[in-house]
Amino acid sequence: MEDRDRRREPACGRLGMVATSQPLAVQAGVEILRAGGSAVDAALAANATLAVVEPMSCGPGGDVFALVWEASTRRLSALNGSGRAPADATIAAFRGRRLSRIPLRGPLSWTVPGCVDGWFRLHERFGRVPWPALFETAIRAAEDGFSVTPVIARMWQEAQPLLAVDPGSAAAFLPRGRSPRAGETVRNPDLASSLRQIALDGPDAVYRGAIAHGLSACARRVGAFLSAGDLAAHASEWIEPLSLSFHGVDVWELPPNTQGVVVLEMLNTLSGYDLASLGPRSADYLHLWIEAKKLAYENRARWIGDPADSLAGASVSGLLTREHGACQRERIDPNRAALEAAPSEHPGRSCDTVYVTAVDRDRNACSLIQSVFHSFGSGIAPEGLGFVVQNRGSLFHLDPDHPNALRPGKRPFHTIIPAMVTRDGRPLFSFGVMGGDMQPQGQVQILVNLLVHRMNPQEAGDAPRVRHDGSSTPTGDAMQEGGVVHLEPAFGDAVAAALRRKGHRVETSDGGYGGYQGIWIDEETGMLLGGSESRKDGLALGI
Numbered sequence: 001m002e003d004r005d006r007r008r009e010p011a012c013g014r015l016g017m018v019a020t021s022q023p024l025a026v027q028a029g030v031e032i033l034r035a036g037g038s039a040v041d042a043a044l045a046a047n048a049t050l051a052v053v054e055p056m057s058c059g060p061g062g063d064v065f066a067l068v069w070e071a072s073t074r075r076l077s078a079l080n081g082s083g084r085a086p087a088d089a090t091i092a093a094f095r096g097r098r099l100s101r102i103p104l105r106g107p108l109s110w111t112v113p114g115c116v117d118g119w120f121r122l123h124e125r126f127g128r129v130p131w132p133a134l135f136e137t138a139i140r141a142a143e144d145g146f147s148v149t150p151v152i153a154r155m156w157q158e159a160q161p162l163l164a165v166d167p168g169s170a171a172a173f174l175p176r177g178r179s180p181r182a183g184e185t186v187r188n189p190d191l192a193s194s195l196r197q198i199a200l201d202g203p204d205a206v207y208r209g210a211i212a213h214g215l216s217a218c219a220r221r222v223g224a225f226l227s228a229g230d231l232a233a234h235a236s237e238w239i240e241p242l243s244l245s246f247h248g249v250d251v252w253e254l255p256p257n258t259q260g261v262v263v264l265e266m267l268n269t270l271s272g273y274d275l276a277s278l279g280p281r282s283a284d285y286l287h288l289w290i291e292a293k294k295l296a297y298e299n300r301a302r303w304i305g306d307p308a309d310s311l312a313g314a315s316v317s318g319l320l321t322r323e324h325g326a327c328q329r330e331r332i333d334p335n336r337a338a339l340e341a342a343p344s345e346h347p348g349r350s351c352d353t354v355y356v357t358a359v360d361r362d363r364n365a366c367s368l369i370q371s372v373f374h375s376f377g378s379g380i381a382p383e384g385l386g387f388v389v390q391n392r393g394s395l396f397h398l399d400p401d402h403p404n405a406l407r408p409g410k411r412p413f414h415t416i417i418p419a420m421v422t423r424d425g426r427p428l429f430s431f432g433v434m435g436g437d438m439q440p441q442g443q444v445q446i447l448v449n450l451l452v453h454r455m456n457p458q459e460a461g462d463a464p465r466v467r468h469d470g471s472s473t474p475t476g477d478a479m480q481e482g483g484v485v486h487l488e489p490a491f492g493d494a495v496a497a498a499l500r501r502k503g504h505r506v507e508t509s510d511g512g513y514g515g516y517q518g519i520w521i522d523e524e525t526g527m528l529l530g531g532s533e534s535r536k537d538g539l540a541l542g543i
Helices: 023-034 039-052 091-096 117-124 132-143 150-158 160-165 167-173 190-202 210-220 228-232 260-270 282-304 322-330 437-451 455-460 495-501
Strands: 011-013 017-020 063-070 074-079 237-239 242-246 249-253 351-359 365-374 419-423 426-434 466-469 486-489 507-510 514-521 530-533 539-543
Touching: 011 017, 011 150, 011 466, 011 539, 017 023, 017 228, 017 514, 017 530, 023 039, 023 351, 023 539, 039 063, 039 117, 039 132, 039 190, 039 351, 063 091, 063 117, 063 419, 063 426, 091 117, 091 486, 117 365, 132 190, 160 167, 167 190, 167 419, 190 282, 210 228, 228 237, 228 260, 242 260, 249 260, 260 282, 260 322, 260 365, 260 437, 282 322, 282 495, 351 426, 351 514, 365 419, 365 426, 419 514, 426 437, 426 539, 437 466, 455 514, 486 495, 495 507
Parallel strands: 486 507
Antiparallel strands: 011 530, 017 351, 017 539, 063 074, 063 365, 074 237, 242 249, 249 419, 351 365, 419 426, 426 514, 466 486, 514 530, 530 539
């Protein structure tokens, strides 16, 4: 097959594997596995290194979610490491500033960064190596320098105008007065110092200690609502994951405040069709996929928020019943596109995230995702800390009746979703797809490729992808006409034309299709097979 298909073979490993979006981060995780670390240790070491080498996507100023399979107990655990709205962040406060929505960037978009507490809670329960060992590669890379990889260099360059506005961001991320080019060596001594404090003091450094003081001082200077009290009150949560049976396996996702249920609802709808007979590239399959996506995102807009809030507290379990899947299929015309589509929270490709998966020799598995939301988050890096604060609060609504309405102490709707697949009570596949609104869409495509069309984990990621944006213009015109379908060029003109005949608005483009990583645990041989995103800089590496 041509184009992205079979661009490379799956990685293989027997004693462990790590997959993520940057080579040095993969090496950091593999070194931890070789030292006797667990899958969680390896994922955390890789994530800490990504905070240095891919700073637009992740870091201590963001949030984290994870699914962890513990082999000794045969139990799947889920961690919600997302932060909450500051105590002073109220709808009235924003309306007092004559704002009808929360700004996408800047200090008013801050929520409490949950990442470091999430890291610590994961290590506390599942770690084997000492906490400070997780940060050794990251600190060395920040202090001595690292070579910027090509995709990351392009992302950095796109964010240069944003970084130039804030003195702290300019100092940390534009060291030569511009973004670094591919192959250049970059250092971040302030981030090295912050990571040293985290390695020494754990989460206290971020929520009560020196880093907390830096965050709260910057908040006062730039006009953010975040306070020292908000930081000190933060805590991650262990939660129960959601699951759905699909083609003989159980697919696991995190519940709200994430959008994990959207993946399961799409699969629930598609499970009633003979997808194998349609083929992975046919217009008929893509049409059903697009329509299932529209319906699932319609429910996402209606129901998903922090379940602790009364407006978003309704159970989503009804979306996963077979009866609901059948009802959704009845709403789909196999020959005609629906003209209404729920708006995307952030259409396009401006959101940045890192995903890491690791499996160790005991077949513990970790599926971890971490983000500062949009590229370089809020665009503000507190001086002397070397990392940006996320802009996740921009997803709150200022309509008090919306399920994702802003409330003090509430967690916002979250796009980032780690995933795992089990069969007969054992882990089979640990994976995720980066890319904001694309994440559920990408996960469903990966799963259909693997489970229906029997692709290997690398083929499943290399295959061309589709993305549907529910709203791509400020006026919402595209939403009224059923949104826009974006196809990678490999689908070809005939497929695009067939979709247009069904009433879809179709555009062909090269970017915005997310970034996938996955590790498959072969049930017969016990070998690990890794797939890594060919659209990114990273790889899967086994030992």
